[in-house]
Amino acid sequence: MRLVRRQLLIPLLALVTLSCEKSITEPPDSASCGLSVGTVTIASAPGNSSTSGALTSSSCKLGRGSYADRYQFVLGAMASVDILVSSTDFDAFLILRDNSDKLITSDDDFGPDTDARLNFPMNAGTYYILATTFEDDVVGNYTVTITVSAP
Numbered sequence: 001m002r003l004v005r006r007q008l009l010i011p012l013l014a015l016v017t018l019s020c021e022k023s024i025t026e027p028p029d030s031a032s033c034g035l036s037v038g039t040v041t042i043a044s045a046p047g048n049s050s051t052s053g054a055l056t057s058s059s060c061k062l063g064r065g066s067y068a069d070r071y072q073f074v075l076g077a078m079a080s081v082d083i084l085v086s087s088t089d090f091d092a093f094l095i096l097r098d099n100s101d102k103l104i105t106s107d108d109d110f111g112p113d114t115d116a117r118l119n120f121p122m123n124a125g126t127y128y129i130l131a132t133t134f135e136d137d138v139v140g141n142y143t144v145t146i147t148v149s150a151p
Contacts, residue, residue, distance in 0.1 A: 033060040033070040033130060040071060042148045045079040050145040053131060055090075057139060065136030066093070071129045071144060081122045082147040085131045086115040089140025094118060095130035108134050121151050 040049045051071075059067040075081065085092040094116035096104045104127070107116040114134075131144050 036072040037069040041074040048147040066133045068132035073127045079148045082119040084145045087142040090138045091134040092116040097128040099126040
């Protein structure tokens with residue numbers, strides 16, 4: 001009985017060790033995207049901004065393997081914010097981080113399509129939007145649209 005337990009425990013320990021090594025070596029999602037593609041500032045609601053971009057093989061690459069563009073978003077006052085990343089070239093993925101590069105939230109598929117959308121009240125401050133793809137190593141055109149309304 002003791003021998004059987006030991007034989008089962010050794011592969012389990014090896015699995016735990018491998019998974020820990022992988023998580024230590026993977027960079028965080030925005031580590032390689034330190035430079036912003038652009039800055040969007042909306043001082044007060046209502047306001048909106050839309051910009052088009054293209055993910056290419058020279059875009060920064062996230063730790064999970066997809067290309068991304070990083071936008072700095074400055075919100076002047078508390079407001080309801082709608083962020084949409086849309087593309088006809090790829091399955092859009094949206095990551096929102098705070099000024100300390102801490103993940104706030106993300107979205108893959110909004111509704112029945114492959115656009116990514118976040119919509120919720122946000123405090124005044126600086127945020128980072130990462131426009132990326134669900135799949136690894138995919139490139140193409142996209143649009144980021146930010147709409148700000150009164151809370």
